Every structure is written in C-alpha cells, then in structure tokens.
Amino acid sequence: MTNILLINGSSRENGNTEQLADVMLKGISCTRMNLRDFFIQPIVDQRHVPGGFTAVADDYDQVIETVRQHDVLIFATPIYWYGMSGHMKQFVDRWSQSLRDTRFSFKAEMEKKKAFVLICGGDDPYVKGLPLIQQFQYIFQFVGLEYIGYLIGKGNAPGDVLRDELAIRQAKYWNQFFQSL
Numbered sequence: 001m002t003n004i005l006l007i008n009g010s011s012r013e014n015g016n017t018e019q020l021a022d023v024m025l026k027g028i029s030c031t032r033m034n035l036r037d038f039f040i041q042p043i044v045d046q047r048h049v050p051g052g053f054t055a056v057a058d059d060y061d062q063v064i065e066t067v068r069q070h071d072v073l074i075f076a077t078p079i080y081w082y083g084m085s086g087h088m089k090q091f092v093d094r095w096s097q098s099l100r101d102t103r104f105s106f107k108a109e110m111e112k113k114k115a116f117v118l119i120c121g122g123d124d125p126y127v128k129g130l131p132l133i134q135q136f137q138y139i140f141q142f143v144g145l146e147y148i149g150y151l152i153g154k155g156n157a158p159g160d161v162l163r164d165e166l167a168i169r170q171a172k173y174w175n176q177f178f179q180s181l
Helices: 016-024 059-069 087-092 095-099 107-112 130-143 165-180
Strands: 004-008 030-036 070-078 115-122 146-154
Touching: 004 016, 004 059, 004 115, 016 070, 016 115, 016 146, 016 165, 030 059, 070 087, 087 095, 095 130, 107 130, 115 130, 130 146, 146 165
Parallel strands: 004 030, 004 070, 070 115, 115 146
Antiparallel strands: none
C-alpha cells in the first residue's frame, strides 16, 4: 500500500489550498501535515563549515521523519508573492541540512519517492503559478524525487477555489490517479 503525505504550507486553516487538497484526496487514506503547526527555524548555512551543520532545537527532525515514512509527497502551498509560502520555503531550505545528516541518506531515500505539487493563488495562477511549479520541479530533480504532476487552483478569499470549475475537475482526475496507486 502506498503511503501518501500531504505537506500543507498554508498559514490559513481551511483556506483554498486545503480545500482543493480535500477535493483531490477525498476518500483517500493519507497523512496530513500542516507546516504551520510546527516550529521550523530558518536555515543557518553551514555547508562549508568544518563539522557541518549543528543541531537545531525545533520541530524539523519530527517533520522530516514523517516525510521519510511516506512514499508519495504532496506539496500544497498557496502562492504568496509568486512563490511558495514561508512555511514551505523554510521547510525546503532545511533540506540542505538533511542532505548532510549522517543519521540517514536523505537523497537515496528521496529517490524512492514520488512528488506532486498543489498550489492556489488569486492573481492569474494558471500563468503566474507556473514558475513556482518549475521551482518545485528543479528541487525534486536535485534530490531525485520523481515528479508526477501538479494542480493549480484559482482562489483568493476562503472558498473561492471551490468555484474554480477547472481546478475541481482536475482535482477529481488526480483523485482517481491517487486511488490507483
């Protein structure tokens, strides 16, 4: 059985990103993790320091351990100023630390996983969200994650995305895809 993890980067509870994810994952067994519920410190770049990264007293290890336990990772984030949310960016930035963590082989583990991106935004997201999709593709390529697709929704105020007929149709398509895994 495939273990699916939804990594929600939204700072808003039950916002458009989460609502679209709910449609896409309806009836699918998955773990949901809201990054806003965890304290993740910004990265302090110690890649070139003798001895490497020092331990950080936050929740990142708990979050990355959850990631390690899943086969499919769904990265869900609102589009904030044409990029991913701060919660998602802090989480991904810390991957530099995981890449050098001697307790496990981060890249080798990520190469066995699949990744999907779900984004929502209010300012022409079907066009202006594409650079964010590409950014995720480059991130996945760097760590060896297999990229399987994306879903974009249009919405600004909570609930707007549920009126985006294209996004809802695509979410239902992806629901069938995830059910088949």
